[in-house]
Amino acid sequence: MNASHPTPRIALVTGAGSGIGKACALALLEAGWTVIFNGRRADALEAAIAGSPHAARAWAAAGDVSDEVAVAAVFEQIRQRHGRLDLLFNNAGVFTAGLPIDELPVQEWRRAVDINLTGAFLCTREAFRLMKSQDPRGGRIINNGSISAHAPRPDSVAYTSTKHAMTGLTKSCALDGRAFGIAVGQIDIGNAATDMTAAMARGMAQADGNVRTEARMEVRHVADALVQMASLPLSANVLFTTIMATGMPFVGRG
Template identity: 40%
Template sequence: MNKVVIVTGAGRGIGAATATLLAGQGYAVCINYLKNQAAAEAVAGAIEQAGGRVITAQADVSSEAEVAALFETTQARLGRVTHLVNNAGILSTQARFEEISVERFRQVLDVNVTGAFLCAKAFIRQARGPGAIVNVSSGAAKSGSPFEYVDYAASKGAMDSMTRGLALELAARGIRVNG
């Protein structure tokens, strides 16, 4: 089976490490990034040097049109996407709940929750047979991150709920969903 994975937010940190690990396990990898093309290209270069198949693709995961283009590009260049790692996320500066603006709250939800929703939906639409979705969550979903990141914690709690619901919906189709 040709294993093809999109790792969102893969230009650095957990996403970069995940993309590198999966490439080493034989996956063709699409490294998604939003702004830092140089970082994404550096990760791709390291994967290529190790003999992996890799592309980079800029896309804002909170945009349905850009997510659709991300999946189209990946399929055209690497093959049908068999795995998805929803890693892209944002975390703003520490703030008490009452200091968090509506704009900040909405942006965190748009990227962290709506982005994962849109990517999972695009993945499901083109899925054929066994595959997997991994949603990168956080212990903040359980702790609530008081006095720091209640907005981020709320987004990861939503991610956990979406993960559970998707796992139950997709199990019969041979698609695992984990967080």
């Protein structure tokens, strides 16, 4: 454990009941962190924690990240139980239906914005408040940006827009956090093998109009990258990093 960090180090992972969030939360536990698992389903969070041999250093804080009151309640629990937060991983997110923009219901657009973007904003706002006031001051925030923060898939206007906006949130907060020892970075992930990406193994629409299967990578590689970013001293920051399945159709022409 890095001597520059207080002991124990406290982390909050949103969307920790499954997929990337679960893998990263468990990897942080393995690396010695105390981890708060956040998500909308308490049963999924408890099941994820129970699967770890380090469950004694974890607890579940159910709550919808798009709900301002629920987010404030989660952070109040953290404040009361630990008095500080050293890492926030803004991971919670949803895909929207693959539809052309002229067929996309506005409620689907709003759902994507509420969870993918507003949820990250609400959690980051509370993290700033706590990290600025705690002693020692400061902490780290890592946002899950996605490959879609760089390039869209066909018919993904809502998801892609929120992930481009996440990049703006990362840059703005990285700047504003400097004065308070708050390091903010982003991990852009491509084709991690989770339930949410199962369709990639069956076939995904491509920019040229064809449908092809896509390479995926084990989600543990994402977790390893996240732990590495989180383990840096606050004097160093990975502002942006991309981890992707080597063979996925991202680098190249449509």
